[in-house]
Amino acid sequence: MPRKIVKPEDGILVAQNITKQFGERVVLENISIAIEKAKTTVIIGPSGCGKTVFMKHLIVLERPTEGSVYFKGERIDDKEEHRLAKIRTQFGFCFQMGALFDSLTVYENITFPVEQHYKIKDYKALADTVKQKLAMVGMDGFQNYYPASLSGGQKKRVSLARAIALNPEIILYDEPTTGLDPITSDVINELIIKLQKELAATSVVVTHDMKSAYKIADRIIMFHKGRIIADGDADHIRNHPHDVVQQFIHGKVSEAELAALRLGGTKFETQFLPEDFE
């Protein structure tokens, strides 16, 4: 795929020629993406292709080995941590496993970012705001629960409520439907659409759930081995000529991988039997 040239003013959030290396391993190679305002951009790709690492670059939880990240035209990847604090309040990050603070209740989890950045005088108003945020994700009434007593789907919903606590302009979702049953996954998809509409927020979603991607995306970008191999709307991706894209969206194993599996032998040939070790 020919590399696009992106400029800092091309989107609300712009990654320009991002390369990330962990030691000798190159995780991202020259990635350039301009995220459009008030749109939902979905990044898909197989596990280990660098999607999550890329998303962490957008909020500077990771810093690029090469390249730069711009937010509203201002470079942010070279800023010091204390300067990033203010910028990060305009982001909401929904982590893959929720990352709720397990020593705090649901209520305290949601008030955490608010209390960190504002001096609270009216606690009644704060409680009302929490109630409203939880109601948006269908979790009102769970204020006094601890994360350990919530199910996977409930944790993700609370995580969503926490991500929107500061009314962010950009919401980043890291695999929001992974590990959830199909119905709960769909509830999360509907929530993402609802939040995008109601808050007019820009959303970036990392997922490998194609059903979810088709449902929520304005634009889908596919990563493969740290590079972008497809970029366009849902129809563009559906009809993409690249074999890897087709295999991924249809969930089909490649011939090479099948051959490798066959080389591994049959179940009976490789089965471990106790008498072999006695």
Place this chain on the structure above:
Amino acid sequence: MIETIGRKTIEGIENLGRFSRFVARTFGAMAQCLFKPRTYPLIWAQMYTIGVQSVPVVMATGAFVGMILAIQTYGQLASMGLEERLGVLINIAVVKELGPVLAAVMLAGRVGGALTAELGTMNVTEQIAAVQSMGTNPIRYLVAPRVLACLLLTPLLIIYADLLGILGGYLISVWQLKINAGAYWNYSAIGVERWDVCTGILKGFFFGGAIALISCYKGFTCREGAQGVGEACTEAFVGCFISILALNYIFAVVLDAVYKSFWPIRPLL
């Protein structure tokens, strides 16, 4: 072989550099915490966990140290007819060395292990990244209150250990070994100086700081998974233990030099 030594040396220096940066950032965050009353509740909460809840184990440690010292040294002194001087031996050992060091070792096990496990688990479950993603400095929110609590309360815990050590030694010496109580205290008062008590307590600041900083650093840098957290806890305890002993050695040398240089003008002071 040479390659391995070289690699390990570079890794060690890099690690030391990262730890030094972590310490510098923690001190910066601690200064911010002290001037922001909003962070005081976090410090109180850590003081309760680290300090108040450690009082019983530290007191038990001190008491046993005093009692064991009495039993072990009585025979030696009695054979020379010096058993009435048992008090000075027990009390100087307790307030100067054994009380502070063993209380700190106990804290390294109880508090250090808990800090590493807690922060390590937060690290692998991305809770630290979550704090950071919400625009909060995780060192200011998570590390500074813990280090401050440990730094401020370890000297107080050492006082508890010293008191119980003195009491334990007294009970065994006077009640069990039938040493004259008046002589026991008189010799103790002559032999144990204010300097000994103060330096023992002063060590607490450094021991407490070392325990909290090493434990928090190991928690923040632990590898993924249950094994990673377990390894970090072990490394933290070993690191704390070695640091306590090394710091104690440095204190012994430095304080001895200071004491000797002030000895001639002691009556004036």
